[in-house]
Amino acid sequence: MHDIREVEQSILRMTAVIRQELARDVARSFGEEPDPEVRPMGWWVLACGEELDEDSEKQREEARERLLYEVRMAGLVLPENIWVWDDTAMAQLVISTVPTLKRAEKLARHLRSKGLTIRIRREKI
Secondary structure (H helix, E strand, C coil): CHHHHHHHHHHHHHHHHHHHHHHHHHHHHCCCCCCCCCCCCCEEEEEEEEECCCCCHHHHHHHHHHHHHHHHHCCCCCCCCCECCCCCCEEEEEEEEECCHHHHHHHHHHHHCCCCCEEEEECCC
8 A cells, every 4th residue: 555655646746747837838829938037037027007196095995906807897806916117107017927018918908998097117126
């Protein structure tokens, strides 16, 4: 019985390694590099809302909530909310990070057709 468990565990480990390599191949076929040490910065597709008042935490939170509502009404549910603050001082929510500008522009067109205000920015960490 002990030998069967060892064989099962070995099979599970091998399956995980094979699936991980297949996932890398698929990512590369889309022009992505899954290794964070090698992967170049991508492009953010941002949903944009109203201007933010840097002196009012309440106003900023309300603006973010309104933008999040708009995004949800457009049919999008994000796994996490990543907010971007830059020199535009407006509510900006990362909808997606994509590897090429061409893919970002395609996604932006689709999201604009849903009524969202969209910007494309180079990813920054």
